[in-house]
Amino acid sequence: MAATKHTLVALVADRPGVLNRMASLFRRRGFNIDSITEGHSEIPNLSRMTIVVDGTATMVEQVRKQLDKIVDVIKVTDITGPDIIARELALFKVKAAPANRSEIMQIVDIFRAGIVDVSQNSVIVEATGDEEKIDSLYELLRGFGIKEMARTGRVALSRGGPPAEKPSVRKKKKN
Amino acid sequence: MKLTGAQVLCQSLIEEGVEVIFGYPGGVVLPLYDTLPQYPQLRHILVRHEQGAAHAADGYARVTGKVGVCLATSGPGATNLVTGVANAFLDSSPVVAITGQVARHLIGRDAFQEIDITGITLPMTKHNYLVLDTGLLARTVKEAFHLARTGRPGPILIDIPRDVFEEKVEFHYPSQVDLPGYKPTVTGNPLQIKRAARLIAEAEKPLILAGRGIMISGACEELAALARAQQIPVVTTLLGIGCFPEGDELSFGMLGMHGMAYANMAVSQADLIIAIGMRFDDRATGRVNGFAPNARIVHIDIDPAEIGKNVRVDLPIVGDVGAVLKVLNKQLEPAKNMAWFRQLDDWRRKHPLDTDGEGDVLLPQYVIEKIDEVTKGEATIVTGVGQNQMWSAQHYCYNRPNSLVSSGGLGTMGFELPAALGAKIGRPQDTVWCIAGDGGFQMTLQELGTIAQEQAAVKVAILNNGYLGMVRQWQEMFYGKRYVATPITCPDFTKIAEAYCIPALNVKTREEVVPAIKKAMAEPGPFLINFQVEPEENVYPMVAPGAALDEVIEKPKKGGS
Ligand SMILES: Cc1ncc(C[n+]2csc(CCOP(=O)(O)OP(=O)(O)O)c2C)c(N)n1
Ligand SMILES: [Mg+2]
Numbered sequence: 001m002a003a004t005k006h007t008l009v010a011l012v013a014d015r016p017g018v019l020n021r022m023a024s025l026f027r028r029r030g031f032n033i034d035s036i037t038e039g040h041s042e043i044p045n046l047s048r049m050t051i052v053v054d055g056t057a058t059m060v061e062q063v064r065k066q067l068d069k070i071v072d073v074i075k076v077t078d079i080t081g082p083d084i085i086a087r088e089l090a091l092f093k094v095k096a097a098p099a100n101r102s103e104i105m106q107i108v109d110i111f112r113a114g115i116v117d118v119s120q121n122s123v124i125v126e127a128t129g130d131e132e133k134i135d136s137l138y139e140l141l142r143g144f145g146i147k148e149m150a151r152t153g154r155v156a157l158s159r160g161g162p163p164a165e166k167p168s169v170r171k172k173k174k175n
Numbered sequence: 176m177k178l179t180g181a182q183v184l185c186q187s188l189i190e191e192g193v194e195v196i197f198g199y200p201g202g203v204v205l206p207l208y209d210t211l212p213q214y215p216q217l218r219h220i221l222v223r224h225e226q227g228a229a230h231a232a233d234g235y236a237r238v239t240g241k242v243g244v245c246l247a248t249s250g251p252g253a254t255n256l257v258t259g260v261a262n263a264f265l266d267s268s269p270v271v272a273i274t275g276q277v278a279r280h281l282i283g284r285d286a287f288q289e290i291d292i293t294g295i296t297l298p299m300t301k302h303n304y305l306v307l308d309t310g311l312l313a314r315t316v317k318e319a320f321h322l323a324r325t326g327r328p329g330p331i332l333i334d335i336p337r338d339v340f341e342e343k344v345e346f347h348y349p350s351q352v353d354l355p356g357y358k359p360t361v362t363g364n365p366l367q368i369k370r371a372a373r374l375i376a377e378a379e380k381p382l383i384l385a386g387r388g389i390m391i392s393g394a395c396e397e398l399a400a401l402a403r404a405q406q407i408p409v410v411t412t413l414l415g416i417g418c419f420p421e422g423d424e425l426s427f428g429m430l431g432m433h434g435m436a437y438a439n440m441a442v443s444q445a446d447l448i449i450a451i452g453m454r455f456d457d458r459a460t461g462r463v464n465g466f467a468p469n470a471r472i473v474h475i476d477i478d479p480a481e482i483g484k485n486v487r488v489d490l491p492i493v494g495d496v497g498a499v500l501k502v503l504n505k506q507l508e509p510a511k512n513m514a515w516f517r518q519l520d521d522w523r524r525k526h527p528l529d530t531d532g533e534g535d536v537l538l539p540q541y542v543i544e545k546i547d548e549v550t551k552g553e554a555t556i557v558t559g560v561g562q563n564q565m566w567s568a569q570h571y572c573y574n575r576p577n578s579l580v581s582s583g584g585l586g587t588m589g590f591e592l593p594a595a596l597g598a599k600i601g602r603p604q605d606t607v608w609c610i611a612g613d614g615g616f617q618m619t620l621q622e623l624g625t626i627a628q629e630q631a632a633v634k635v636a637i638l639n640n641g642y643l644g645m646v647r648q649w650q651e652m653f654y655g656k657r658y659v660a661t662p663i664t665c666p667d668f669t670k671i672a673e674a675y676c677i678p679a680l681n682v683k684t685r686e687e688v689v690p691a692i693k694k695a696m697a698e699p700g701p702f703l704i705n706f707q708v709e710p711e712e713n714v715y716p717m718v719a720p721g722a723a724l725d726e727v728i729e730k731p732k733k734g735g736s
Contacts, residue, residue, distance in 0.1 A: 013356060017293070024297050058483060065480035071302040071322065074356040 001056040005034060006080045007156045008051040008064060011041060013072040021070050022049075031055070031063050035153025046074065050086075050155045079158045086156040090134045091116075092125045095145035104144060111137045122147055177343040180309045180335065181210035184273070187316035189216055190348045193244050195235065195600055196220070197228040201248020202288060203275035206340035220600065220629055223621035225252050227593035229259020230619070233268045234590075234597030237580050238555060238605070240393070242269045242323050243597065249275045250288030253334075254295070258587060260330045261299040265584025266414060267391065269328035271319050272296075278338040279307060293334050301329030309342040314349050321352045326359030327478040328391060359477055363494030363502065370490055371449070371473045372506040378447035380469075380515045381407045384430065387414035387583075388452015388476060390576045394497030395419065398451065400504050406511045408519050410438045412453045413568055414583040420574040422552075427519055431459040433565040436716045436727045437522035443725035444518075445470045452476060452496045455485040456584065465723025475499050528569055529715070529730045537685055539563065539638040539708040543570035546608055546636065549692045554606040555580065557595035559615035560588045561645035563638040565714045567610045589618030592635070596622055599631045606634070606696070613639040613665050620671065626701050627675040634695045635703040637668055640710045648713045672703040679703040 012018050019038065026033050034052035041048035051067075053060050060078060067076045096104055096118075104123060108115055113127035127137050134151065178186065184207065188196070195218045200208045211219055222228040225247040232243030243263075247256050253274040263270040277286040293305045302322050304315050312335070319331040375381055389398050395418050402409050402425050409419045410430045419426055428435035430442055439461075442448065448470045453459070460466045463486055471489040474482055475496050482491040492499050528540070543566050546554070552572045557580040558564040564581055573579050580598055582590040595609035616637050626633050638644075647661040672679035682691045682704055695702035715730035 017297075020294070021297060028298050062480065062484060065482075069478070069480055071354060071357045 001058065003055050003059075006053045006055070006060040006078055007084060007086060007154065008053060008060070008067070008076055009079050009156060009158075010049040010051060010067060010076040011043070011074040012038075012047050012049055013074065014045045014047050015072050018047075018070070018072045021072065022067060025066055025070070026063075029062070029066060031059070037153045037155050039155070050153070052154050079156060083159045084156050085159055086130055086154050087128055088131055088134055088154050089152045090127050090137070091150045092127070092138070092141050092146055093122050093148040094125055094141050095121060095147060096123045097121060100144055104141070107137070107140050113137060176346070178346040179206070179210065179340065180312055180342050180344070181207040181340040182213070183309070183312050183344065183346050184316065184335070184340070185210060185214040185217060186346060187313050187348060188244065189214065191316065191320045192241065194218060196244045196246050197222055197231040197235070197597065198246030199225050199228060199248065199252060201252045201275065203249045203277060203337040204246065204340070206337065207246075207275070210340075220625065222593065223624045224619065225255035226259050226589070227596070227619055227622045227625065229256045229270065229272060230262065230587075230590050230593035231597030231600070231622075232270045232272070233259060233263045233266075234557060234580055234594030235601040236263075236269050236597075237594075238577050238598045239601040240391075240577075241601070242271055242320055243601075244271050244273065246273045247275070248288070249277055249292070250290045253290055253292040257295060257299070258585075260296055260332060262582055262585045262587045262590060263330040264299040264301070266582065267328050267387070268330065269323040270330040271323050272330060272332045274332065274334045275340075276305065276334045276336040279336045280338075282336065293332065296332045299330070300332050301327075303332040303334070305334045306336070306339055309339045309344045312339065312344070313346060317349050318352050318354060321354070322357065326357070327388075359495075360479065360493045361477075361495045361498055363475070363492040363499035365502065367490060367492045368499060368502050369506065371475075371492060371503060374447055374471060374473060374490060375405060375407075375449065375507060376510065379512060380445045381405065381447040381449060381512060382441050382445035382470070383407050383409045384412070384442070384448055384450040384453055385409055385415045385418050386412045386451065386453025387418070388496050389415065389418040392452060392477070392495050392497040394452070394500055395576050397497055397500035397504060401500055401507070404504065404509045405507060406513070406516060407449070408441060408516060410434075410441055412456070412459050412583075413581060415453060416568060416579045417573040417576050421572045422574050424520075425516075427523065429568055430724065432461070432718050432720075433569070433714050433716065434459075434718075434724075435523075435528070435569070436526040436729055437519060439716075439718065439724040439727055440522050441519050442467050443469070443723070448472045450474045450476075451500070454478075454481045457485070460486060461718045461724040461726075462721055465725070526716075526729065535684055536709045537683065537688070537706065538712055539566050539640065539706070540570050540712075541685065542636065542638060542688055542706050542708065543567055543610070545688045546610075546692055547571045549689060549696060550606055550608070554578070554608050555598050555602065556608050556610060557581070557591055557598055558610045559591040559612045560586045561612045561615065561643070562640070562648065562712075562714050563610050563612040563615070563644070565645075566638070588612070588615035591615060592619050592622045592626075592633075595633045595635070596626055596629070596631055599633050600629070607632070609633055609635045611635060611637045612644060613637055613641065614643045614663050616668070617663075617665065623672060623675040623677060623703075627677055630700050632699060633701050635672075635701070637703070637705045638708050639665060639668070639705050640708050640712065641665070642710060645714070647711070651711070651713070652719070668703060668705040677701045677703055679705065681705050681707065683707045
């Protein structure tokens with residue numbers, strides 16, 4: 001079975017140590033994680049994580065099930081497929097002598113990216129898009145010299161419909 | 176009324192039905208120890224090493240089905256618990272471990288005896304807590320016990336800072352837990368169960384692989400109903416021993432590295448494996464790609480992550496095995512697989528376990544058989560790890576659930592004595608025999624002190640072969656008989672026992688075996704027998720590491736070519 005990239009989305013409790021638990025699990029079981037991002041979700045006290053795993057379907061299913069066993073993980077869904085929106089944010093600090101600037105700006109325009117900082121001999125380019133777009137922008141900017149780069153890794157949601165990872169957060173019963 | 180954190184903890188433990196705590200005091204848990212006398216319902220048993228507390232809680236949990244509780248101070252107390260917590264984790268034993276922590280304002284400053292025990296135990300607990308808000312202590316205890324005992328059980332650790340024990344809060348014990356991320360699947364998917372019923376009806380050579388999950392679920396009767404109505408032979412894992420009476424003609428013993436030859440042959444020849452409450456450990460499966468090559472595999476387990484983890488599964492059913500079996504049994508017509516049964520029975524006759532020794536030699540297998548005879552197979556046997564463990568599994572006939580207590584997943588030498596103590600405390604009416612190796616016994620023999628102090632009537636049988644026997648056996652078979660670091664000297668164990676005021680005997684010959692066991696049984700309190708057994712006896716049958724289950728090495732025939 002071929003290894004492919006899978007996108008898992010996890011809804012997790014905002015508690016100290018959750019990331020630690022997940023990281024510990026990846027390391028211990030030798031799972032190959034491409035990227036992992038975390039931020040607030042639409043539900044108070046819950047975060048949504050996007051995890052990109054490289055592996056066979058069986059292995060990724062193991063990752064999903066093992067993550068699901070963590071008590072602070074509410075729900076994990078493999079949303080891999082055509083019906084997802086996946087984005088990543090990148091910042092590039094590019095060497096930019098005044099002579100190069102207009103050429104850089106043209107590239108930035110084509111990619112619908114932006115220049116968010118300009119200094120004496122560099123600019124910072126901000127771009128959002130899927131990994132391929134970011135990769136090709138990177139290739140083009142590399143020619144000018146990239147001094148620093150920071151990428152967030154993938155965040156993703158499934159398209160339309162009810163969210164596949166809708167949690168069934170139980171209401172506390174009164175008694 | 177406001178209670179201190181220590182009182183909240185004690186009240187909460189009582190709410191959870193706790194009767195016994197295996198523990199060891201120290202600085203940060205002093206406020207808790209000072210509070211204990213207010214709650215005489217909580218019996219505290221002072222162990223001699225925190226590892227012993229965790230193993231005792233584990234042994235207690237396994238024989239009672241209740242949650243076992245152990246308690247230690249911060250730092251070294253907490254780290255000493257770790258082996259026992261790991262042991263409980265790998266064998267899915269419900270244990271709640273409570274540790275003291277330095278006061279909240281000192282956390283993170285490398286204070287005296289501060290160690291990050293929640294960090295350390297992260298990968299070996301089902302869940303763990305550091306309680307930073309005294310108001311959450313009661314809820315935490317409630318959650319911990321719920322997590323420990325439900326779903327696939329496991330150890331939970333609660334780390335409590337010293338000042339949390341002292342702070343006063345309003346006590347209110349919650350009646351329910353609210354854990355949205357924790358919802359074990361209990362009922363099996365009906366469609367999958369229907370499919371399983373069809374596979375069973377179609378099978379000509381079905382075989383049940385029964386694990387400890389059956390006993391955890393309390394499903395021994397459902398298992399027996401399935402096996403008997405369908406005439407399906409039952410093979411168990413090491414930890415599954417006792418879930419089906421070994422005296423039954425449908426019982427074909429244990430599979431795996433030192434399983435019965437006929438059990439392993441049955442697995443290799445079966446056309447349908449019904450694996451119930453077990454997890455396909457490599458010691459049980461042998462080489463995975465040679466495992467049950469002719470069989471379709473139905474796997475019933477409460478932990479979805481176990482499905483397909485080690486072995487390909489054709490039909491998974493996630494759920495509580497008892498609940499699943501109840502539904503499954505209703506869908507099956509009685510059937511007989513006589514040809515298959517006769518085949519297995521024939522193998523069983525042709526490959527019996529060999530226990531003959533020449534002349535006067537005292538074989539360890541013989542000792543176990545005599546303990547079986549004298550106790551009429553009704554004792555609880557708690558084993559060490561190594562050869563003594565395998566002989567105990569092979570040569571005692573277990574007919575009662577949870578009558579074998581053994582460290583399966585972690586294989587922890589030194590488990591035997593403290594776990595036997597825990598088992599005896601948990602079921603005082605039972606006869607408890609601790610079968611120890613001379614090596615493993617020396618790892619935790621200080622618990623003789625606890626046994627003596629509590630007058631717990633544990634009967635100890637040391638199979639003294641002068642070696643770290645199981646490792647020696649591997650050196651003999653796979654490392655050209657080079658015995659490096661496996662010959663081990665022993666103190667005079669009977670003198671050690673006597674120093675603890677525990678009566679003891681040395682046994683060197685066959686004739687002495689039965690009288691010694693009877694003497695031990697007649698003694699109201701603890702007793703120790705040091706059996707000086709054949710030093711280089713090996714455990715057979717054996718499936719070499721990396722071999723498939725049908726590549727069994729049997730005991731070489733005496734005087735054979
Ligand atoms: C704590 C621990 N250390 C090391 C081992 C490796 N080990 C497995 S069996 C064994 C030998 C056990 O010797 P003994 O207790 O005398 O039992 P025997 O095999 O001789 O019956 C060893 C060292 C282990 N399982 N546990
Ligand atoms: Mg030994």
